[in-house]
Amino acid sequence: MFHGRECPHCKNMMPYVDKLEEEERIKLERLEVWHDEKNADLMRSYREILAPKCGGQLRTPTFFDPETNDVLCGEVEYEKLKEWAKK
Amino acid sequence: MKKYWRCFVCNDIHYGLNPPKVCPTCLAENAYVEICAAEAKRIIPDTETGFSKEKFLEAIETFTEKNEFRVNPDREKVMLLLDGVFNNEQNHSLKYCPCRLITKDFVEDLKLVCPCNFQIHETYKDKEDGECWCGLFIRR
Numbered sequence: 340m341f342h343g344r345e346c347p348h349c350k351n352m353m354p355y356v357d358k359l360e361e362e363e364r365i366k367l368e369r370l371e372v373w374h375d376e377k378n379a380d381l382m383r384s385y386r387e388i389l390a391p392k393c394g395g396q397l398r399t400p401t402f403f404d405p406e407t408n409d410v411l412c413g414e415v416e417y418e419k420l421k422e423w424a425k426k
Numbered sequence: 427m428k429k430y431w432r433c434f435v436c437n438d439i440h441y442g443l444n445p446p447k448v449c450p451t452c453l454a455e456n457a458y459v460e461i462c463a464a465e466a467k468r469i470i471p472d473t474e475t476g477f478s479k480e481k482f483l484e485a486i487e488t489f490t491e492k493n494e495f496r497v498n499p500d501r502e503k504v505m506l507l508l509d510g511v512f513n514n515e516q517n518h519s520l521k522y523c524p525c526r527l528i529t530k531d532f533v534e535d536l537k538l539v540c541p542c543n544f545q546i547h548e549t550y551k552d553k554e555d556g557e558c559w560c561g562l563f564i565r566r
Contacts, residue, residue: 345510345524347503347561372527373514382527394548396538397527398559 341382341401343373348414349400355417365424372399430466431458439466479508482521486541486562495550495563507562511540525560 340356342349356367370378382389382397389401393412402411402423411423431445432438436452445458477485483497483504490496498504510524521540522528528535537543544550544558550565557564 341527343510343524343527345506345513347506348525350506373510373524374517379527383529386529394559397529399525399527 340367340369341372341378341397341399341403342369343399344371345373346399351414352400352420355420358417359421359424363421363424367402367424430461430463432461432466432469433457434459437469439470441466479505479512482511483508489541490563495545495556495565498557498561498564500561503561507560523560 340352342352356369359365360367370381372379372382382401385403385405386397388408389403389410389412390396392410393401398412400413402420403409404426407426409423409426411420428442431440431442433440433449433452433454435454435457436449438449438451440446440458445460448455449457487497507524511521514520514522514524518528520535522535522538523540523542526538528538540560541563542558544563547559549559550556550563553565555565
């Protein structure tokens, strides 16, 4: 999960991520991108995969599975996040 | 390519592809002459060295007054976003949106400076409850 410290959508998604990890035993790596240049570079390295799913830009929050290239962009309901995570 | 232009009557500075037909400051017509960036920077008075969050909020509220959108009434959300905008200005030189990430292509990243041209975004365009991606601006 790519997120920003001062991004309200990311903040709203955090309880869902906690719930997902607890209920489904799925661990998501939380990578803050505005205050950590390494994480920012990592997100930028996936730009060609992420941007087409996010209005042509790099946006937060973005949920990304590098093994399957599945992308989920933005603030969504818990069920949608769960569906993405269990793909 | 955008250039700097100076009104020869009142020294108003304009940055754009073409000079304004009428100077918005002194109303003189056909008054602009092209100048270089260094001259423009010397002419612009250094009255504001930086905006506080409060001043920026005041500026965007004034900006929205005559528009079909307004600043989000959720003040807690707005203040979190402004923290991000100002942290980005301090750490990355411009008031970038805290809900997106710069690409390191300067021209491309100008699209991320707050307020951005969100009216073309899918989160706003043709939506009754449209808002910019971060939610700072919402349709009235």
